Amino acid sequence: MRKLIFAAFLSSVAFAGNAQAALNVFACEPEWGALASEIGGDKVSVYTATTGAQDPHQIQARPSLIAKARNADIAVCTGAELEIGWLPLIAQQSANAKLLPGQRGYFEASSFVQLLEVPTRLDRAEGDVHAAGNPHIQTDARNILLIAKPLSERFAELDPPNAAAYAAHYADFAKRWNAALAKWSAEAAPLKGVPIAVQHAGWVYLFNWLGLKQVVVLEAKPGVPASSGYLAQVLDTLAHQPAKMVIRAAYQDGRASEFVAERVKIPVVVLPFTVGGTDEAKDLFSLYDDTIKRLKDAVKP
Amino acid sequence: MKTSIPTLCALALGVAAVAASPATAAGDEDLAAIRQEMKSLRGDYESKIRELERRLKKAEARADKSEAAAKNVSAAAAENPVPAQPMADALPPPPQPPAAPRAAASANAFNPAISAILNGSYTASRRDPALARVPGFVLGDEAGLADRGFSLGESEVAITASVDPYFLANLIVSLGNDDSIAVEEAYIQSTNLPWGFTAKLGRFFSGVGYLNEKHAHAWDFVDAPLPYRALLGNQYGDDGIEVRWLAPTDFFLEFGAEWYRGDSFPAGNGEDNGAGTIAAFVHSGGDIDDSSSFLAGLSFLHTKALDRDTGGDLFTGTDGLGIASLVYKWSPNGNPTVTNLVVNGEYFFGHEDGTFNGVPVDTDRSGFYVQGVYQFMPHWRFGLRYAELETDAPPALLAGSALDDFGHTPQSLSALLEYDTSEFGRFRVQYTLDDADLQTDSQITAAYTVSIGSHGAHRF
Numbered sequence: 005m006r007k008l009i010f011a012a013f014l015s016s017v018a019f020a021g022n023a024q025a026a027l028n029v030f031a032c033e034p035e036w037g038a039l040a041s042e043i044g045g046d047k048v049s050v051y052t053a054t055t056g057a058q059d060p061h062q063i064q065a066r067p068s069l070i071a072k073a074r075n076a077d078i079a080v081c082t083g084a085e086l087e088i089g090w091l092p093l094i095a096q097q098s099a100n101a102k103l104l105p106g107q108r109g110y111f112e113a114s115s116f117v118q119l120l121e122v123p124t125r126l127d128r129a130e131g132d133v134h135a136a137g138n139p140h141i142q143t144d145a146r147n148i149l150l151i152a153k154p155l156s157e158r159f160a161e162l163d164p165p166n167a168a169a170y171a172a173h174y175a176d177f178a179k180r181w182n183a184a185l186a187k188w189s190a191e192a193a194p195l196k197g198v199p200i201a202v203q204h205a206g207w208v209y210l211f212n213w214l215g216l217k218q219v220v221v222l223e224a225k226p227g228v229p230a231s232s233g234y235l236a237q238v239l240d241t242l243a244h245q246p247a248k249m250v251i252r253a254a255y256q257d258g259r260a261s262e263f264v265a266e267r268v269k270i271p272v273v274v275l276p277f278t279v280g281g282t283d284e285a286k287d288l289f290s291l292y293d294d295t296i297k298r299l300k301d302a303v304k305p
Numbered sequence: 306m307k308t309s310i311p312t313l314c315a316l317a318l319g320v321a322a323v324a325a326s327p328a329t330a331a332g333d334e335d336l337a338a339i340r341q342e343m344k345s346l347r348g349d350y351e352s353k354i355r356e357l358e359r360r361l362k363k364a365e366a367r368a369d370k371s372e373a374a375a376k377n378v379s380a381a382a383a384e385n386p387v388p389a390q391p392m393a394d395a396l397p398p399p400p401q402p403p404a405a406p407r408a409a410a411s412a413n414a415f416n417p418a419i420s421a422i423l424n425g426s427y428t429a430s431r432r433d434p435a436l437a438r439v440p441g442f443v444l445g446d447e448a449g450l451a452d453r454g455f456s457l458g459e460s461e462v463a464i465t466a467s468v469d470p471y472f473l474a475n476l477i478v479s480l481g482n483d484d485s486i487a488v489e490e491a492y493i494q495s496t497n498l499p500w501g502f503t504a505k506l507g508r509f510f511s512g513v514g515y516l517n518e519k520h521a522h523a524w525d526f527v528d529a530p531l532p533y534r535a536l537l538g539n540q541y542g543d544d545g546i547e548v549r550w551l552a553p554t555d556f557f558l559e560f561g562a563e564w565y566r567g568d569s570f571p572a573g574n575g576e577d578n579g580a581g582t583i584a585a586f587v588h589s590g591g592d593i594d595d596s597s598s599f600l601a602g603l604s605f606l607h608t609k610a611l612d613r614d615t616g617g618d619l620f621t622g623t624d625g626l627g628i629a630s631l632v633y634k635w636s637p638n639g640n641p642t643v644t645n646l647v648v649n650g651e652y653f654f655g656h657e658d659g660t661f662n663g664v665p666v667d668t669d670r671s672g673f674y675v676q677g678v679y680q681f682m683p684h685w686r687f688g689l690r691y692a693e694l695e696t697d698a699p700p701a702l703l704a705g706s707a708l709d710d711f712g713h714t715p716q717s718l719s720a721l722l723e724y725d726t727s728e729f730g731r732f733r734v735q736y737t738l739d740d741a742d743l744q745t746d747s748q749i750t751a752a753y754t755v756s757i758g759s760h761g762a763h764r765f
Contacts, residue, residue: 057638065765066598067557067590074501074551093762099551101497128729229683257643
């Protein structure tokens with residue numbers, strides 16, 4: 005019996021992480037998991053800690069996440085306090101010093117782009133505010149490329165024998181991504197200047213990229229669901245400044261946006277927000293294909 | 306005899322690992338610091354050049370728009386990490402990498418993270434809480450019922466920070482409603498041990514059971530379930546050492562061993578050179594599917610007592626307590642923001658062996674609780690809890706003493722309604738039909754619990 009248990013234990017150790025892969029990647033959000041796969045290719049084994057159906061602010065430090073973090077060589081995360089409610093606990097409980105902030109095994113995507121909406125006032129009375137700025141950087145496709153390069157360099161630093169492969173994957177990815185960016189800007193041209201209401205202020209980067217205009221946010225304070233009184237104010241604003249649609253991320257509760265959309269007779273557009281958020285958003289490329297398609301469908305007369 | 310070997314091994318491992326890591330890492334540390342400095346210098350330089358290049362490009366673009374646009378596209382495809390301007394000039398500029406890494410400059414940048422938990426309650430009960438007993442069980446100091454009327458609960462101040470690259474330190478001071486100050490937890494914990502080891506030294510709550518390690522403010526119900534009250538004095542915490550090992554398996558598998566001074570109930574007046582209490586546990590868990598996950602545990606706590614005084618009753622002997630724990634959490638697609646369910650239960654089986662007021666005792670005890678809390682809409686949670694205890698009849702000489710259960714099975718049933726203003730503000734009302742004592746009591750408690758400051762995440 006004891007032998008059997010030992011054998012079972014050994015085999016489970018052997019299957020922890022991909023034996024062929026040089027780097028075990030713990031990706032906090034699906035977009036970074038997808039990017040790590042693009043840059044790492046077959047040299048890395050990627051575990052994505054969250055799905056498109058989950059709110060990345062509200063993840064529990066589940067046992068499964070701790071077990072995966074235990075064997076990771078690098079954590080690829082948004083940073084900017086997005087994961088503050090769960091990642092520090094996972095890094096600590098997994099007893100994996102490589103993943104602690106400041107270590108080379110902690111890759112913070114948000115430190116490679118310019119953050120927007122940096123708050124001037126830090127107080128929990130303002131709701132769920134992020135001191136470093138708005139962390140939802142993946143909604144601008146151009147940011148992905150800014151992060152891809154340092155990620156390929158970090159992979160190369162942690163795994164020097166495969167440095168050439170990471171550089172080659174990056175070059176190939178950059179080529180495909182630039183072509184896609186050109187395509188997306190052409191496709192999104194009709195969206196320029198379109199006024200939009202949003203459920204959570206998570207889209208500033210997308211609007212910055214495609215030139216959409218945010219008219220009103222359905223949350224009075226970030227992360228705090230709106231009261232009916234505030235929604236009445238929102239309706240008032242929309243009466244004076246009509247919006248073409250209300251957008252929300254796939255993981256968000258739809259009630260507030262449906263309430264507003266029904267009254268001002270505009271469509272609710274559910275955007276994937278990240279890879280896997282909708283059935284169509286299968287990878288990084290289809291994520292933006294689907295986002296632009298859904299926005300365009302809503303402005304069609 | 307049997308118990309001392311794993312304890313010694315755990316201690317030796319912990320001490321050896323703690324002692325070894327700073328020595329070997331010191332040289333690497335210097336090198337790493339120099340490398341880091343060079344890198345940041347290079348980074349500054351590079352970013353300045355990039356900035357100049359960008360300006361140059363802009364100027365060129367103004368001079369000859371069409372030519373520059375063509376050049377931009379080809380350059381970006383090859384090397385430049387900054388993507389080519391994808392849209393017409395009217396749009397805002399593309400995002401840029403920050404010019405320099407963000408840095409904190411002030412002198413208080415090294416201040417530790419400080420948080421405080423405040424709570425208060427109003428309790429009404431049919432019977433006087435000061436007279437409450439659990440027949441068959443002696444209770445530790447902390448295990449009494451809440452006072453009637455308004456009262457300030459224990460306020461907690463927590464201070465935590467990294468000591469150096471090898472340790473973090475955590476201090477939690479609790480301020481009682483009688484103006485007493487107590488050190489609830491004060492420990493240092495390794496952050497840099499290899500092979501999945503973590504060591505903790507100081508005063509802390511034991512990792513046995515499921516609720517024990519959590520702070521009272523993080524419990525779903527306002528008070529501890531009956532077995533925790535009767536068998537662990539609400540929560541077992543003491544001065545000692547803990548070593549944990551997280552197995553490198555694909556699922557969660559964690560082993561822990563602890564060695565304590567042995568001063569807290571059910572231990573008392575620590576024997577064996579002040580190290581008479583040991584604990585060991587194994588935790589395992591994982592995801593069942595996208596929506597549900599579980600954590601199971603098996604723990605053992607062995608305590609020694611020498612003239613342990615509970616309300617004038619003296620006990621000398623040993624107490625062995627096993628705990629089997631199971632926690633199940635569910636939320637639709639793993640997203641708990643709208644609805645979620647937490648169910649947990651623990652079974653306790655113990656044996657007390659020694660002399661009680663000079664009379665030899667040899668008693669088997671057991672108990673369990675099971676509880677479920679369901680968030681039925683954002684901000685609102687509803688919960689139910691049932692708990693029960695069982696003990697052997699005492700020897701004839703102790704008939705009528707605190708160890709006599711009078712043939713009664715202590716039970717309690719609680720219902721909870723909770724409203725959260727945010728994750729930092731909780732308001733709870735709990736009703737308990739308390740059949741722990743020989744006469745049935747009922748209590749109703751309304752309580753608030755808030756946390757301010759940089760409050761860390763809660764365990765699963």
